[in-house]
Amino acid sequence: MPTALDQRIEAAVGYDVEELRRHRDGGLLDAPHAALADAHRELARAERDVTFYRARLARLASSELPADQALFASIQRTLDHLARAADARDAKQAAAAAALESIESAAPRQAPPQLATTDVAALLAIAQGAKLHEHLVTHRLAVATPTRTRISYAQLQRLEAMGLVERDRAHPVQAGQPVALTDIGRAALTEPRRSGPPGTTPAPVPPGFPAVSRSRR
Incomplete structure (x- = not known):
């Protein structure tokens, strides 16, 4: 589920949020990046709840159902659920933003060595x-x-x-x-892999990490 922080996170860590999650599940992140991955996972879940209730509200507001008191009650309940979901999403987004800011404001890390x-x-x-x-x-x-x-x-x-x-x-x-x-x-x-000099062998993709597909010429 996309979130409002995805692009900032990718700019800060150097790869997309799915790879950040895979690194987290593999135990490869330091404490600040692990906290960011956990906060983003919670934010994505909260965003999914908002999307669910918005879709339900759109269905109730369509012409599929008769306009009666039962429909009005369902719309009101869905609006209440959506409001609560949005409040929860905003709280999760603030927590994820705080975790992200700690990484954005940190001093640049020393570049890790190139590995065989x-x-x-x-x-x-x-x-x-x-x-x-x-x-x-x-x-x-x-x-x-x-x-x-x-x-x-x-x-x-x-x-x-x-x-x-x-x-x-x-x-x-x-x-x-x-x-x-x-x-x-x-x-x-x-660290995002960089291409080495001609003739070098790139590092293997870690187990469980899908390889990036390349289009055939």
């Missing part, structure tokens, strides 16, 4: 939950993820050095140290 396809896959796997384990016998370190994506300890160290991930070192590696994305890591995944 293997790093993108690793970050997407870590976003779904990951732990660094030490084998009790061999003492080798390995990262376990729900998607079984292979992440070597060397790659983990490199992602840490780039500021993309962080470990909860309060937990021993024998029991598993949780590994999570940093804000820079989330930004690297959610």
